[in-house]
Amino acid sequence: MSRHVRVAAALLGGAVVAFASPSGAQGTLRIAMTAADIPVPNGQTDQGAEGMRFIGYTVFDALVNWDLSSADKPAGLAPGLATEWKSDPKDRMKWTFRIRDGARFHDGSTFTAQAAVWNLDKILNTASPQYDARQAAQGRGRIPTVRSYRAVDDRTLEIVTSEPDALLPYQITFIVMSSPAQWEKVGRSWEKFVQSPSGTGPWKVERYVPRERAELVRNPDYWDGKRVPKADRMVLLPVPEGGSRVAALLSGQVDWIEAPPTDAIAQLRAKGNQITANVYPHVWPWHFSRVEGSPWNDIRVRKAANLAVDRAGMKKLLGGMMLEAKGMVPPNSPWFGKPAFELKYDPAEARRLLKEAGYSKEKPLVLKTIISASGSGQMQPMLMNEFIQQNLADVGIKVEFDVVEWNALVANWRAGAKDPTTRGATATNSSYFAQDPFTALIRHLDSQLVAPRGTNWGYYSDPELDTLFKVARYNFDPDVQLRAIQKAHERFVNEALFLYVAHDVGPRALAPRVKGFVQAQSWYQDFSPVAVTK
Amino acid sequence: MLTYLLKRLGLVVPIALAVSAVCFSLVYLAPGDPLSAIVPSDASVELIDQLKKEYGLDKPIPVQYALWLGRATVGDLGTSIATGRPVASEIGKAIGNTLVLAFAACLVGFTLGAVFGTIAGYFNGSWVDKTVSAISVAGVSVPHYWLGMVLVIVFSVILGWLPAMGAGPGGSGEWRWDAEHLKHIILPAITLSVIPTGIITRTVRALVADVLSKEFVTALVAKGLSQGAVFFHVVKNIAPTALAVMGVQLGYLMGGSILVETVFSWPGTGFLLNTAIFQRDIPLLQGTILVLAMFFVALNLLVDIVQTGLDPRIRRA
Numbered sequence: 001m002s003r004h005v006r007v008a009a010a011l012l013g014g015a016v017v018a019f020a021s022p023s024g025a026q027g028t029l030r031i032a033m034t035a036a037d038i039p040v041p042n043g044q045t046d047q048g049a050e051g052m053r054f055i056g057y058t059v060f061d062a063l064v065n066w067d068l069s070s071a072d073k074p075a076g077l078a079p080g081l082a083t084e085w086k087s088d089p090k091d092r093m094k095w096t097f098r099i100r101d102g103a104r105f106h107d108g109s110t111f112t113a114q115a116a117v118w119n120l121d122k123i124l125n126t127a128s129p130q131y132d133a134r135q136a137a138q139g140r141g142r143i144p145t146v147r148s149y150r151a152v153d154d155r156t157l158e159i160v161t162s163e164p165d166a167l168l169p170y171q172i173t174f175i176v177m178s179s180p181a182q183w184e185k186v187g188r189s190w191e192k193f194v195q196s197p198s199g200t201g202p203w204k205v206e207r208y209v210p211r212e213r214a215e216l217v218r219n220p221d222y223w224d225g226k227r228v229p230k231a232d233r234m235v236l237l238p239v240p241e242g243g244s245r246v247a248a249l250l251s252g253q254v255d256w257i258e259a260p261p262t263d264a265i266a267q268l269r270a271k272g273n274q275i276t277a278n279v280y281p282h283v284w285p286w287h288f289s290r291v292e293g294s295p296w297n298d299i300r301v302r303k304a305a306n307l308a309v310d311r312a313g314m315k316k317l318l319g320g321m322m323l324e325a326k327g328m329v330p331p332n333s334p335w336f337g338k339p340a341f342e343l344k345y346d347p348a349e350a351r352r353l354l355k356e357a358g359y360s361k362e363k364p365l366v367l368k369t370i371i372s373a374s375g376s377g378q379m380q381p382m383l384m385n386e387f388i389q390q391n392l393a394d395v396g397i398k399v400e401f402d403v404v405e406w407n408a409l410v411a412n413w414r415a416g417a418k419d420p421t422t423r424g425a426t427a428t429n430s431s432y433f434a435q436d437p438f439t440a441l442i443r444h445l446d447s448q449l450v451a452p453r454g455t456n457w458g459y460y461s462d463p464e465l466d467t468l469f470k471v472a473r474y475n476f477d478p479d480v481q482l483r484a485i486q487k488a489h490e491r492f493v494n495e496a497l498f499l500y501v502a503h504d505v506g507p508r509a510l511a512p513r514v515k516g517f518v519q520a521q522s523w524y525q526d527f528s529p530v531a532v533t534k
Numbered sequence: 535m536l537t538y539l540l541k542r543l544g545l546v547v548p549i550a551l552a553v554s555a556v557c558f559s560l561v562y563l564a565p566g567d568p569l570s571a572i573v574p575s576d577a578s579v580e581l582i583d584q585l586k587k588e589y590g591l592d593k594p595i596p597v598q599y600a601l602w603l604g605r606a607t608v609g610d611l612g613t614s615i616a617t618g619r620p621v622a623s624e625i626g627k628a629i630g631n632t633l634v635l636a637f638a639a640c641l642v643g644f645t646l647g648a649v650f651g652t653i654a655g656y657f658n659g660s661w662v663d664k665t666v667s668a669i670s671v672a673g674v675s676v677p678h679y680w681l682g683m684v685l686v687i688v689f690s691v692i693l694g695w696l697p698a699m700g701a702g703p704g705g706s707g708e709w710r711w712d713a714e715h716l717k718h719i720i721l722p723a724i725t726l727s728v729i730p731t732g733i734i735t736r737t738v739r740a741l742v743a744d745v746l747s748k749e750f751v752t753a754l755v756a757k758g759l760s761q762g763a764v765f766f767h768v769v770k771n772i773a774p775t776a777l778a779v780m781g782v783q784l785g786y787l788m789g790g791s792i793l794v795e796t797v798f799s800w801p802g803t804g805f806l807l808n809t810a811i812f813q814r815d816i817p818l819l820q821g822t823i824l825v826l827a828m829f830f831v832a833l834n835l836l837v838d839i840v841q842t843g844l845d846p847r848i849r850r851a
Contacts, residue, residue, distance in 0.1 A: 030704075036809040037617060046572055046616070133588045134618050137572045141581045191618070210617060211624075211801055211809075213704065239699060239799050240809075243683055247698035248799075251690035376575070407570045407814055414579050433576070443576060452579030 027232035029514065029532050030254040032239040038214045041197040041205050042190055043178030044123060044135035048376055049433065049523040050258070052174075054236050057524050058216060059106075060176035060199030063097050063116065063157070064169050068520035071278055074333055075522035077169055081111055081177055081200060082157070085169055087476055092164040093147075097157040103223040106205075107198040109181035113151035118180040120149050120159075130183060132190050142174035164474040166481055170436035202227050202528050203234060213237050230516060230531040249273060249509055255532055260509040262319045262380065268509045277505035278519040279323045279330045281434040284379055286369060286388075286499035287444065289417035289426040290458040295365055296426055301397075302496035304353040307346040308395040309501060314387050318380065321507050325500035327493040328432075329440055332521075337486030339493035343500055350395040364398040370428040375406030377431035379504055385429060388501065416451030417458050427499070428457060435523060437485045442469045445497065465491055542835050546828070553827040554606070554820060558599050561816050568615055568814045589615065602820065611821035616813045621821035624806065629825065631701055632795070632802030634709050635726060636787040638719050643727035644780055647734025654735065655742025666735060673732025679793035682725040686797070689721060696721055699799035722798040726791055730783040737779045741772035774841040781837030785830040 031054070039051030041059055057065070065080030082097040103111040121128035123139040124146065145161040145168065152158050161168060182198035183190070197205045200223065203216040214236040218229035237254060239245045245257040246264045250271060260268055265275055286305075288296035295301050311324035326343050329335050351360070359365040371385045372378055382403075389399045402425050404412070412421045413430050422428075434440035443454055446469050447461035468491070471484035492498070510517060516529040561568075569585055586592040590601070605612060611621035647670075654666035690698035697703075702715045709715060745751060745768045754764050788803070795804035803822055810819040 036805075036812065040617065048574065133585070134572055137569070137577075137581075137585050138574065141574060141577045210619060211628075211806070235704060237700070237799075241796050241799065244686075244699050244797060244799050247683075247686045247690055251686075251694055251698045253697055253699060407567065407812070410570060410575050411567050413575075414577070414582070439576065449578075452583070454578050455576050 030235045031256045032245040032254045036240040044139040058203040068526040095159045105179035107182045113157040227528040255511045274510040282504045284502040286427040300353040300357040304350040307350040323503040337490040339490045368425040372406040372409045612817035614818040616815040628806040638723035639726035643730030650735040651738025654739040658743040670732040670735035682797040
């Protein structure tokens with residue numbers, strides 16, 4: 001190598017090294033989200049569960065929060081801005097929430113029952129000055145039974161529902177509280193509010209730059225002393241491309257990435273990163289159409305399909321990043337019950353059932369399923385569906401896929417199996433949020449919730465299940481309610497009402513310097529115990 | 535010339551109308567719902583219908599188009615459904631970032647393309663020409679998002695020299711001309727420059743070889759002009775065509791960097807378009823495409839003017 005070349009190489013190397021990025025400051029947690037934009041810090045934020053995870057429950061609180069402190073049990077309800085709540089035994093449509101004393105918004109104003117009313121008006125009362133269509137779009141559908149509400153006094157909120165609704169505390173977790181005082185201070189404008197948001201949560205927004213980043217700082221005065229954040233700062237970055245998130249973590253640009261691609265997990269582990277995963281209320285099924293003529297109306301076909309899928313093989317294929325489904329909710333869920341039909345891999349029994357139904361490998365049942373190539377919560381839909389396609393072909397079910405874009409799949413799911421966009425398909429593969437009894441079970445099969453009222457895609461109707469749903473919704477005895485939910489789930493499994501395949505385990509990759517994270521069995525997580533060391 | 539310019543400017547209006555109409559129709563032909571970005575996935579059709587009324591999306595599509603067009607003519611591109619922010623400000627910010635990236639890529643691509651092309655043209659048919667041609671074919675053929683990933687793996691992950699994503703430190707999207715920001719642009723600019731490098735190399739090579747074979751060049755040499763003087767004449771002759779190709783390439787870089795901007799999380803118009811497509815954010819999609827189309831038209835016009843200035847043989851009547 002000539003002297004000149006060596007000098008040039010040294011200069012080039014020096015220049016590049018000079019550009020190398022320094023590692024983050026101590027106590028700053030930099031997270032690459034999968035969202036393409038920063039969830040809007042207005043309160044009732046966007047970007048789905050990820051938005052609630054990173055902005056909804058960090059900057060704001062709901063009247064009823066989720067207990068995200070344990071990795072060992074499904075997340076349950078916990079007091080939030082309300083310390084207790086109960087329905088009136090004489091009038092089950094009347095609920096009273098006792099408002100927490102001493103909870104303050106980041107702007108210093110006090111949270112009161114009047115502030116809760118103001119927030120409910122924000123999404124339900126179109127005549128109120130603070131009504132915000134965007135927040136209404138996110139929140140209104142979550143509390144469909146709320147008919148009226150009033151502040152009895154500073155510390156007492158009364159909510160009246162249109163029908164007895166024992167599940168209201170679960171639904172009210174979706175509604176987070178923004179500061180009325182701050183909204184007034186910034187000139188009664190939500191556009192200005194998001195530039196200096198104010199909630200009551202453990203994190204305060206210091207900087208919000210749409211599409212680029214949000215910088216949150218710890219709220220040392222948070223009302224729950226145990227949840228005052230350990231890290232000084234949390235920076236949220238939108239990085240929708242999986243490969244870019246991995247590269248960002250490996251190159252030290254971030255400390256934490258959401259949903260690392262399965263094929264990158266071994267590499268991330270080899271570089272010393274932590275891979276955290278835990279089951280959470282998510283299910284990846286095929287939702288059957290039960291309209292006239294659907295082959296899934298035959299229980300033998302439904303059971304055969306459930307017995308034909310090699311879930312353990314699929315888990316291996318996904319690098320262990322799934323839990324084999326035994327029903328709509330994971331077996332450790334209090335709602336699981338004791339179903340008699342066991343979901344296992346038994347192709348011989350599947351073939352026998354199909355033969356009884358008149359199908360075989362030689363004379364297969366031919367059907368079509370709507371799937372997407374990607375999408376929120378869809379895990380690896382192409383890979384997983386092709387795996388199922390092979391499994392089903394082995395027992396005598398020949399599946400054709402109608403691959404559509406994720407938004408198109410969701411639109412069809414809302415519109416129902418009778419919609420023309422179904423184009424002859426008799427199943428759809430949409431993953432589901434199953435955080436509460438309504439989202440986990442009721443919304444899918446309640447005969448009252450077919451399109452356009454709800455998302456009973458398959459037009460399923462079963463009086464016995466409807467009765468159990470009514471008990472779950474209208475009975476206020478927790479034991480009776482729990483038993484009804486369990487019995488409903490047992491029926492889900494015994495009748496093989498879906499093709500149950502997998503539960504996601506929410507993989508995350510954390511740099512070795514990130515300490516203290518406890519991955520709750522929830523779509524949401526608590527970032528307060530997380531510290532970042534040097 | 536003035537008449538020609540006025541004619542060209544007059545064409546901008548029908549082009550803008552056609553682009554916006556086609557774009558509007560395509561967006562509505564695609565399945566999905568424009569409200570999907572702001573409602574939970576399990577929102578009922580009933581709730582969505584109510585919201586459509588609030589957002590004016592329940593009106594017939596031609597009416598929606600006419601309303602949008604009416605506002606766009608006075609510079610109001612509407613409000614993004616997904617973010618609630620004015621489309622103009624979203625585009626304004628993104629286009630600045632894309633311009634910086636596009637110009638950086640052009641700087642690399644046009645310089646390398648011109649140098650390689652000239653060398654190959656001068657050594658037409660030799661091993662130098664074949665090597666340069668092979669490089670240019672590779673440049674045009676390599677998928678640039680793949681190259682981007684490879685560069686990230688090598689320079690960010692393995693060597694740790696350069697950042698893997700973003701337009702600035704800590705996810706900053708406010709471009710500044712300092713070392714911290716410059717290091718963020720190196721990988722995306724190199725990635726984006728590969729195709730223009732290949733195209734410009736091929737164009738310049740063909741032009742140089744063609745001009746060198748002309749009789750006037752032989753005459754210039756016979757007159758005893760130096761190599762440098764001859765080269766000056768060659769450049770003068772190839773400049774108008776090369777400039778036209780460069781102008782088109784710059785236009786492509788402005789609108790065609792969706793994949794590269796996504797791979798590098800570069801907050802430009804490509805990244806914005808990608809987001810708008812997946813969120814079915816019609817106003818944002820409409821606005822961005824319209825602005826990019828107008829930019830392309832303006833760029834072509836500018837190239838035409840420069841071409842005329844460089845080559846008096848081109849008559850614009």
